[in-house]
Amino acid sequence: MSEELGLRKLPGHLIRRLQQQSVSVFTERTKAAGFDLTSVQFAALDTLEKAPGIDQASLAKRIAYDRATIGSVIKRLEKNGLVSRLPDDKDRRAFQVSLTPQGHCLLEKIRPIVLELQNDILPDLTETERTTLLGLIEKALKPAG
């Protein structure tokens, strides 16, 4: 009857392409606004503003990354002067990570841009469709966020 179940119809393929489109919009819009920040870096900064002094493992859990990836993301952000790390007195293994003034400043400037570009990730969907899609994704996601 209908066409064979091809690769391009598979959930895994469609989801990857959607993520690709999402990252592409993020990069284009933020770059066009004069910023050089990845979406992971934004997520880290945003979370650090809401939970200052958090440790890297907790930060990783909050935004659903592994410790290793967050470690290198934080290292870059620190190198660029956007976050600072203080040794934790209570736990000598851990660091308390916080935004620097520059980090705060950058976040305030870039946040409206990031919020605005969210609509451009799914431009061909109606408002209703977008809500449906996001609701289904939330339902499909295993806990941890």
Next chain:
Amino acid sequence: MSEELGLRKLPGHLIRRLQQQSVSVFTERTKAAGFDLTSVQFAALDTLEKAPGIDQASLAKRIAYDRATIGSVIKRLEKNGLVSRLPDDKDRRAFQVSLTPQGHCLLEKIRPIVLELQNDILPDLTETERTTLLGLIEKALKPAG
């Protein structure tokens, strides 16, 4: 009224986490079946079976990747003996990429596993919800696939 629009409700974040879950299921299932192949590698092999002798740029376009990424994917597949590259007589810049017998063999063995794991990417959705979600993603995707 409702909660502030937090990071964890943003389309970009939700889509990234869905892709994360998708890749995770792919890796777990294929590894559990004794294979060591990424989803990109599978996509390349699958496409090469349907379009033998295609060049790298066309392959990249078909599965929505850039030339550079496909170049290194093909290099690895060739190193592992799964694909072969022949210089194209008509276009001396290009290669005709094809599956080797091992590539064919591996693809036949892994394909049913990949098809089956697709349902496990979205295990908490009903059949109807899954269809809706995938339909919306297809609609949201810009052409090229």
Next chain:
DNA sequence: CTATTTTTGTATGTACACATACTAAATAGA
């Protein structure tokens, strides 16, 4: 209090993912 287990951060290695730039070759325009 000691021994086991867990946890924090780092190091290493693999594999995307893509921007940019480059060479060689093909194509289009004049």
Next chain:
DNA sequence: TCTATTTAGTATGTGTACATACAAAAATAG
């Protein structure tokens, strides 16, 4: 035909993304 543009593949560099393994420290079990 001759030039300008486009295209195929590669090289380089940055930044995830994550598995695995490790040392130091903390938490737990006995």
